[in-house]
Amino acid sequence: MAARMRILGVDPGSHATGWGVVQVTPALRLVASGVIRPGHELNLPDRLVLIHAELTAVIAAHAPQVMAVEDLFNARNARSSLILGHARGAILLAGAQAGLAVSEYPPGTVKQALTGNGQAGKEQVRFMVMRLLQLVDAPPLDESDALAVALAHQGRQRFAAALRAGGGR
């Protein structure tokens, strides 16, 4: 694993996209997090430009090696899926253009990895995010959801490394 391994987690939404960068080594800690909120007055193409530009700036500022994005399998209908897909397209594009390895995780997998329960609520997920990153103040739910995706990726990598090392954790 790299000396300074950082993961960018992203929770995409058409009106609010949470992001969070966690550093994995030498110790697990929060680097930065935020929410991208393109104004409702913008049309869709301009919202995408803003999401792409802000995420590109986040990557440049905090230099993660990996992007982990929530995979929104269960959108309510085809129309909302289509709109959400546009935002995810701009997000995945920003990551791939910056040379990051991009992984996608369904919400249930993220919840399971953080709390041991694939049906956990957002508050419970936030509680575990705060616990793992030793946060004192509760972040907004859009940010804790993004940090949860980054931590789910970290958990999986840690488990895979333990398996490679021959078993025990």
Added chain:
Amino acid sequence: MAARMRILGVDPGSHATGWGVVQVTPALRLVASGVIRPGHELNLPDRLVLIHAELTAVIAAHAPQVMAVEDLFNARNARSSLILGHARGAILLAGAQAGLAVSEYPPGTVKQALTGNGQAGKEQVRFMVMRLLQLVDAPPLDESDALAVALAHQGRQRFAAALRAGGGR
């Protein structure tokens, strides 16, 4: 209307994205068209990078002022809508980043504008595209669909200009 008005039409797909540039003034003619086909061996983020890069290159090469994109309202299900949304996100982003005005048209509106029948088949649409642009050789359907979106936009602009001019066409 600008001395040299060009419209870029785009028909998005997750595996094949047709594009076509038509020049509107001084006379209606085909400038260029093609199909972007990211290989199936690429993962989704890399497909998006390719679509975005190729479309950005098309815009730089042919200098359209406007982008008209087919609006895929009737995707079969939420999952296919989501995937298609990613491709459309990369496409709209490329247009907006290049400063193009971006318009979206549902398939039925495009068919209606080209053939007078909102239920027309792709071959009938292609026939009218060839007729309007005076093409001798039939383009692939992905390209004729993209050119049809550009021509639908042109038809609407032409109609609006006629209205502004005080009536008759």
